Amino acid sequence: MTHLIIFLFFGALCLAGAVNLLVQRHPINSALSLVVVMGSLAVEYLLLGAEFVAAVQVIVYAGAVMVLFVFVIMLLNAGEEVRTKGSRVAMLFGIPGMLVGSALVGWVLIERTGSQTVAAGALPGAPRTIGWLLFHNFLLPFEVTSILVLIAIMGAVVLASHPDTDSGKKKS
Amino acid sequence: MVPISYYLVLSGILFACGVTGFLIKRNIISIFMSIELMLNGVNLSFVAFAAQWHALSGQIFVFFVMVVAAAEAAVGLAIIIAVYRTRETLNIDQVDLLKL
Numbered sequence: 001m002t003h004l005i006i007f008l009f010f011g012a013l014c015l016a017g018a019v020n021l022l023v024q025r026h027p028i029n030s031a032l033s034l035v036v037v038m039g040s041l042a043v044e045y046l047l048l049g050a051e052f053v054a055a056v057q058v059i060v061y062a063g064a065v066m067v068l069f070v071f072v073i074m075l076l077n078a079g080e081e082v083r084t085k086g087s088r089v090a091m092l093f094g095i096p097g098m099l100v101g102s103a104l105v106g107w108v109l110i111e112r113t114g115s116q117t118v119a120a121g122a123l124p125g126a127p128r129t130i131g132w133l134l135f136h137n138f139l140l141p142f143e144v145t146s147i148l149v150l151i152a153i154m155g156a157v158v159l160a161s162h163p164d165t166d167s168g169k170k171k172s
Numbered sequence: 173m174v175p176i177s178y179y180l181v182l183s184g185i186l187f188a189c190g191v192t193g194f195l196i197k198r199n200i201i202s203i204f205m206s207i208e209l210m211l212n213g214v215n216l217s218f219v220a221f222a223a224q225w226h227a228l229s230g231q232i233f234v235f236f237v238m239v240v241a242a243a244e245a246a247v248g249l250a251i252i253i254a255v256y257r258t259r260e261t262l263n264i265d266q267v268d269l270l271k272l
Binding site for chain 2: 003004007011014015018019021022027030031034037038041044045047048049050052053056057060061064065068069072073075076078081082083098102105106109110117118125129130133134137138141145148149151152153155156157159160162163
């Protein structure tokens with residue numbers, strides 16, 4: 001019962017953050033509501049027993065990635081967005097289509113997965129077991145990921161560096 | 173005890189919110205945040221299925237998705253800075269030329 005109450009509370013918080021992200025016009029408000037979404041998702045992961053994923057969610061997503069977002073919003077001095085009017089046909093067919101589609105997906109999910117329940121902490125996702133799997137069964141993907149991150153760092157430095165300073169270096 | 177379908181429905185709604193934001197937002201940074209929202213929805217369904225099938229590989233996969241998302245955020249924000257530097261706008265309706 002407590003499990004269900006915690007799930008419903010943080011699920012509602014999560015959805016409120018997601019809807020607020022859509023409604024807000026200033027990017028900084030959207031970014032802060034995304035932090036709320038990620039924090040409440042970390043609690044949902046804890047309910048499912050994924051301790052390591054919850055910790056990484058808070059550290060990497062709610063911490064590092066969102067700091068990067070807020071930093072870029074501040075750096076570019078992003079103001080309120082200007083909304084353009086969408087076409088009427090898209091509104092006419094898009095909203096009923098989206099409702100029908102999501103109702104269909106929800107029905108299939110509930111019908112197919114049945115009433116199978118999951119207890120709090122059903123699967124031990126402790127850092128110890130995750131780390132063991134990561135360095136034994138998934139060693140090659142782990143190393144490939146490290147190369148990917150290295151390439152991403154170099155790409156970010158090259159893309160964000162000022163073109164004038166680059167050409168200045170080449171000339172000298 | 174919470175049915176596994178509740179988690180899946182929550183992740184589906186999060187993904188739908190991300191798609192909607194991707195389509196209706198006009199600020200390039202907000203669009204990028206909607207993509208992060210979609211990735212989070214998918215991650216939740218991964219963890220829910222991992223708990224359902226008692227397979228830890230699902231949680232490992234979430235770890236890889238997070239690493240790729242972090243790399244994507246770094247490169248994407250660098251591209252946004254480059255776009256702002258050349259066009260001086262963040263509105264994607266004004267970023268419609270391949271070459272200046």
